[in-house]
Amino acid sequence: xxxxxxxxxxxxxxxxxxxxxxxxxxxxxxxxxxxxxxxxxxxxxxxxxxxxxxxxxxxxxxxxxxxxxxxxxxxxxxxxxxxxxxxxxxxxx
Numbered sequence: 001x002x003x004x005x006x007x008x009x010x011x012x013x014x015x016x017x018x019x020x021x022x023x024x025x026x027x028x029x030x031x032x033x034x035x036x037x038x039x040x041x042x043x044x045x046x047x048x049x050x051x052x053x054x055x056x057x058x059x060x061x062x063x064x065x066x067x068x069x070x071x072x073x074x075x076x077x078x079x080x081x082x083x084x085x086x087x088x089x090x091x092x093x
Contacts, residue, residue, distance in 0.1 A: 005018075006018035006019075006041050006042070007041055007042030008039065008042065009039035009040075009042055009043065009044045010044075011024060011037060011044050012024070012025065016037075016039045016044075017039060018039050018040065018041060018042075019038070019039065019040070020038065020039050021036055021037065021038040021039075022036075022037055022038075023035060023036060023037070024037050024046060033065065033066065034048055034049045034065070034066035035047070035048050035049070036049065049066045049067065051066060051067035051068065052067070054068040054069065054070055055070060056070035
């Protein structure tokens with residue numbers, strides 16, 4: 001028997017609609033904010049957030065706990081701009 005439309009995905013004990021995305025919850029760790037999953041026609045796909053390499057001596061994880069980021073005083077404006085562009089590029093894939 002064939003379904004009439006796109007199928008939902010089951011992840012753990014929950015069901016997700018086609019094209020829905022979520023951060024998975026993995027016991028005993030809880031919600032994995034650095035991983036994004038999405039449902040495509042009944043198949044679950046997950047990907048860890050890709051982080052650009054930090055171009056400074058002592059990166060911090062203040063704003064984004066998934067990726068290290070240079071403090072404003074540690075990097076030149078040119079380096080900060082490259083890090084920002086690389087991060088935007090990583091999430092667009």
